[in-house]
Amino acid sequence: MGSLNELESSSRNREEPDFEKVADGAQFKELVQERKKFIVPMTVFFLVFYFSLPVLTSYTTILNTPAIGDISWAWIFALAQFIMTWVLCTVYVKKSASFDKKADQVIESLLKEGGK
Amino acid sequence: MNASVVIMFLLIVALTLVVTYYAAKKTKTTGDFYTAGGGLTGWQNGLAIAGDYLSAASFLGIAGAIALFGFDGFFYSIGFLIAYLVVLFIVAEPLRNLGKYTLADMINARFDAKKVRGVAALNTITIVIFYMIAQLVGAGALIQLLFGLDYWVAVLIVGVMMTIYVLFGGMTATSWVQIIKAVLLMIGTIIISFLVLAKFDFNILSMFSEMKTVTSHGAEYLQPGLKYTDPLGTISLMIALVLGTAGLPHILMRFFTVKDAKTARSSVVTATWVVGIFYVLTIFLGFGAAAFVGFDTILEANPAGNMAAPLLAEALGGDFLMSFVSAVAFATILAVVAGLVLSGASAFAHDIYGQIIKKGKISDKEQMLAAKYASLGVAVFSILLALFAQNMNVAFLVSLAFCVAASANLPVIIYTIYWRRFNTAGAVSAMLTGLLTSVILVIISPNVFSPVEGAAIFVGDPIFPFTNPAIVSVPLGFIGGYVGTLLSKEVNLKRYAKVKVKANTGYRE
Numbered sequence: 001m002g003s004l005n006e007l008e009s010s011s012r013n014r015e016e017p018d019f020e021k022v023a024d025g026a027q028f029k030e031l032v033q034e035r036k037k038f039i040v041p042m043t044v045f046f047l048v049f050y051f052s053l054p055v056l057t058s059y060t061t062i063l064n065t066p067a068i069g070d071i072s073w074a075w076i077f078a079l080a081q082f083i084m085t086w087v088l089c090t091v092y093v094k095k096s097a098s099f100d101k102k103a104d105q106v107i108e109s110l111l112k113e114g115g116k
Numbered sequence: 117m118n119a120s121v122v123i124m125f126l127l128i129v130a131l132t133l134v135v136t137y138y139a140a141k142k143t144k145t146t147g148d149f150y151t152a153g154g155g156l157t158g159w160q161n162g163l164a165i166a167g168d169y170l171s172a173a174s175f176l177g178i179a180g181a182i183a184l185f186g187f188d189g190f191f192y193s194i195g196f197l198i199a200y201l202v203v204l205f206i207v208a209e210p211l212r213n214l215g216k217y218t219l220a221d222m223i224n225a226r227f228d229a230k231k232v233r234g235v236a237a238l239n240t241i242t243i244v245i246f247y248m249i250a251q252l253v254g255a256g257a258l259i260q261l262l263f264g265l266d267y268w269v270a271v272l273i274v275g276v277m278m279t280i281y282v283l284f285g286g287m288t289a290t291s292w293v294q295i296i297k298a299v300l301l302m303i304g305t306i307i308i309s310f311l312v313l314a315k316f317d318f319n320i321l322s323m324f325s326e327m328k329t330v331t332s333h334g335a336e337y338l339q340p341g342l343k344y345t346d347p348l349g350t351i352s353l354m355i356a357l358v359l360g361t362a363g364l365p366h367i368l369m370r371f372f373t374v375k376d377a378k379t380a381r382s383s384v385v386t387a388t389w390v391v392g393i394f395y396v397l398t399i400f401l402g403f404g405a406a407a408f409v410g411f412d413t414i415l416e417a418n419p420a421g422n423m424a425a426p427l428l429a430e431a432l433g434g435d436f437l438m439s440f441v442s443a444v445a446f447a448t449i450l451a452v453v454a455g456l457v458l459s460g461a462s463a464f465a466h467d468i469y470g471q472i473i474k475k476g477k478i479s480d481k482e483q484m485l486a487a488k489y490a491s492l493g494v495a496v497f498s499i500l501l502a503l504f505a506q507n508m509n510v511a512f513l514v515s516l517a518f519c520v521a522a523s524a525n526l527p528v529i530i531y532t533i534y535w536r537r538f539n540t541a542g543a544v545s546a547m548l549t550g551l552l553t554s555v556i557l558v559i560i561s562p563n564v565f566s567p568v569e570g571a572a573i574f575v576g577d578p579i580f581p582f583t584n585p586a587i588v589s590v591p592l593g594f595i596g597g598y599v600g601t602l603l604s605k606e607v608n609l610k611r612y613a614k615v616k617v618k619a620n621t622g623y624r625e
Contacts, residue, residue, distance in 0.1 A: 055347075106617070
């Protein structure tokens with residue numbers, strides 16, 4: 001990866017784009033906002049969902065009641081954690097397509113204007 | 117040792133050496149060595165992440181824990197999986213966009229401070245060594261059981277193999293060993309699960325009904341509470357499991373092997389599916405072992421239950437399946453330790469030697485040489501420690517490694533990407549607070565002190581009640597970073613703007 005090192009040093013000679021201006025730009029702010037709007041609530045949700053399992057099994061016995069046959073709610077809740085993980089993964093990938101598009105637009109304007 | 121075990125064992129050795137041979141031809145630069153040239157596809161890297169992550173502790177440990185403790189054994193599976201949402205949402209893409217070879221690179225995208233890089237390297241080395249000792253000691257004991265070799269011979273075999281992969285084939289060989297292992301592990305797990313299900317006439321409901329009666333725990337076996345009786349202790353462990361993965365250096369390093377954030381994302385998704393399916397199947401491994409091997413036989417072979425899966429394979433498929441599963445376990449160990457050697461070496465050779473001592477003024481040839489020496493050093497040092505630690509109970513070191521990763525690495529990663537006020541002092545204090553509190557609390561915990569002789573390293577009453585201190589050390593890591601930041605006047609908004617733009621867009625100069 002010697003080429004990468006060279007690339008980095010040559011870019012140091014070139015003038016850097018004005019990142020502060022880009023960060024303050026409407027396009028970039030929208031991208032950050034949209035990402036935040038997805039990630040923050042989803043992260044809070046999966047952490048709450050996750051920790052409710054040990055909290056419920058440790059402090060209560062309500063999950064010990066049978067749900068389907070001899071399978072108790074504890075098992076159902078545990079398996080729901082897996083399903084939640086896969087669903088959130090899939091949803092995130094779908095969402096990210098629009099993030100990627102916006103990110104590319106920001107990069108394009110960065111390259112075009114050099115942040116000027 | 118029967119013939120089929122020897123053949124399978126040699127097949128794994130031969131296959132991985134062939135892979136290493138071809139990888140060695142492709143490993144010409146430092147970038148090739150640390151990141152396989154950044155050329156892995158999402159699929160390949162996803163499988164490699166799964167191979168890097170599913171350690172013997174997962175395969176043999178969780179199967180054993182579920183076999184012995186029913187529902188409580190399954191807690192680990194859940195925490196280890198959901199951890200990937202933290203990786204996917206918060207860490208993977210910014211890390212790929214900001215870093216080059218190591219976690220310290222990513223943090224130093226914001227700070228050109230040697231001390232930040234130094235402490236980050238120290239964290240990586242600490243985590244790698246804890247994890248490595250646990251893996252090697254476990255591996256030694258396991259291979260001793262599986263193949264009937266002496267402990268020191270077993271540790272040496274694993275140690276020499278991992279050194280060969282890394283030294284000659286770098287990240288390319290390591291990745292392919294991990295991919296092969298992930299595929300083998302999934303095949304083995306699916307076959308056993310299928311056979312277990314067949315025994316229950318493919319009826320999950322009747323499997324659960326039968327599990328209520330086949331163990332000495334009776335109906336309790338299917339309920340929570342057999343192993344984890346202390347609520348806060350359980351929650352503390354669950355914190356370490358879910359937040360630790362996103363700070364494990366050998367997992368984070370895998371994100372530098374792909375070309376961009378989009379590929380990093382798709383590799384997490386692949387890994388999440390593979391790892392998730394595996395952890396669901398641990399239920400069948402555990403239940404099967406409890407039902408068809410039985411507690412007494414499992415405990416007799418190994419008190420921690422680590423032999424549950426191989427014994428189950430023997431009960432269901434005879435010598436052949438047992439040999440296959442043993443070979444899979446061997447491959448599992450090799451893949452994980454190789455990844456660990458590589459990330460430990462990157463902290464020594466790239467962060468400490470290349471960036472701190474040589475200040476980045478180092479030719480590619482010198483970097484490569486340093487990386488190889490460091491790999492050899494990390495490998496030899498770990499082998500020596502493992503030989504020395506044979507009779508110590510070191511299983512807790514895995515959850516300690518997760519705890520250090522969650523307490524010392526995750527806060528600084530999150531602050532670096534998301535907090536504009538964050539500064540050098542904050543980075544150093546976040547990492548040191550997380551590291552020191554985790555290690556100190558473990559030293560005074562029941563892992564090290566137990567009133568029962570032989571249960572821990574020393575005899576005595578533990579001062580700290582929980583075996584895993586994450587519930588205290590993770591918040592302290594965040595607080596340490598917050599207070600450290602505010603105590604220093606340094607603010608560099610210009611630099612943060614650059615980091616923020618790069619992290620969010622993948623822009624590269």
